[in-house]
Amino acid sequence: MDDLIAAMASLTGSAAAPEVLGGDRGDVVVVRVGDVVAKALPADTDVVALRQRLETAGAHPELFVPPLGLHFVDDRPVTVWPYGTPVSQDDPDGAPWEESAALLAKLHALPVQGPVAGAPERIVRAIRALPPDLPHADVVLRAYEVLPSLDLNGRALIHGDWHLGQLVHTGSWRLIDVDDLGVGDPVWDLARPAALFAAGILPGDLWARFLGAYRETGGVALTTSEWDVLNIPAQAYVVQMAARALVSGLQAVEPLIEACRRIVTTHGTDHRG
The missing domain is CATH 3.90.1200.10 (Aminoglycoside phosphotransferase (APH), C-terminal lobe)
Known part of the structure; x- marks a missing residue:
């Protein structure tokens, strides 16, 4: 897991210390590095469908936080996003x-x-x-x-x-x-x-x-x-x-x-x- 987190952090272009968000989420790992978030999805993710979804989000920045990129770490797709402030609980x-x-x-x-x-x-x-x-x-x-x-x-x-x-x-x-x-x-x-x-x-x-x-x-x-x-x-x-x-x-x-x-x-x- 430490190797995955380090690899995800390297994709963000930030030198800040990585912080894992969301606790235990099974096959999904979310890491914040400064003002950027990287999200690793399961290796069996439908990448064609994922690309379509990312394109939709990027085309509608009035509705979605626009994606910063799609990468792969050990066959796992990793999406990269700007960090946003979540809703207060x-x-x-x-x-x-x-x-x-x-x-x-x-x-x-x-x-x-x-x-x-x-x-x-x-x-x-x-x-x-x-x-x-x-x-x-x-x-x-x-x-x-x-x-x-x-x-x-x-x-x-x-x-x-x-x-x-x-x-x-x-x-x-x-x-x-x-x-x-x-x-x-x-x-x-x-x-x-x-x-x-x-x-x-x-x-x-x-x-x-x-x-x-x-x-x-x-x-x-x-x-x-x-x-x-x-x-x-x-x-x-x-x-x-x-x-x-x-x-x-x-x-x-x-x-x-x-x-x-x-x-x-x-x-x-x-x-x-």
């Missing part, structure tokens, strides 16, 4: 809910092109990584089993893994992390905050601010009553977040487990056979 009320909603609405209005977005596949990966013998894992796995099939219904360009951690300030708020950027149903970009709201974690006034700003900016995801289209993707993200919380040992997992129990009760039968 200490003041949820002061988080840029309206700004982020407007960015997503503008993203969803761009021409539909590029690879398939990665949203539902992230839920699948979280379930596969969940040891079945962990406490409450049976509840999470059962909630996943009773969900209807998840699909992207590609009709817009979407981020594919949006949450407030995918936003940084570099003069203005911009999106980061294009690893799942692509064609899909824009409702998936709203589904994680919807899941947090449904689980009782995100206060209703913050959810209303986010949703209102998305609609006011012309967002195309919600053509009917929001829960008609958000319900299943939001439930899927509840399952994903619960699985990840169990694996990482987060203390605040109980609201997500309770939400998974409600999903099982709501659907009743096994949709996955």
Whole structure:
């Protein structure tokens, strides 16, 4: 790992000491070196799709932090970016809910092109990584089993893994992390905050601010009553977040487990056979 970090740091052109960001993220390593960030992706990353995603980000600097380059270290693709100030975790009320909603609405209005977005596949990966013998894992796995099939219904360009951690300030708020950027149903970009709201974690006034700003900016995801289209993707993200919380040992997992129990009760039968 030290050799990888040193090689990533050398790509940034900075002499500052490297700092690993984000803790343990499995096959992904993010290193900050001064005002630059390098991100190493798994060796099996689809590089053709990654290049398309980087081109999209570079073409829309009003929405994305523009990439500085793509390199390879031991067959692993490494993307390089300007560093931006992340959203503070200490003041949820002061988080840029309206700004982020407007960015997503503008993203969803761009021409539909590029690879398939990665949203539902992230839920699948979280379930596969969940040891079945962990406490409450049976509840999470059962909630996943009773969900209807998840699909992207590609009709817009979407981020594919949006949450407030995918936003940084570099003069203005911009999106980061294009690893799942692509064609899909824009409702998936709203589904994680919807899941947090449904689980009782995100206060209703913050959810209303986010949703209102998305609609006011012309967002195309919600053509009917929001829960008609958000319900299943939001439930899927509840399952994903619960699985990840169990694996990482987060203390605040109980609201997500309770939400998974409600999903099982709501659907009743096994949709996955």
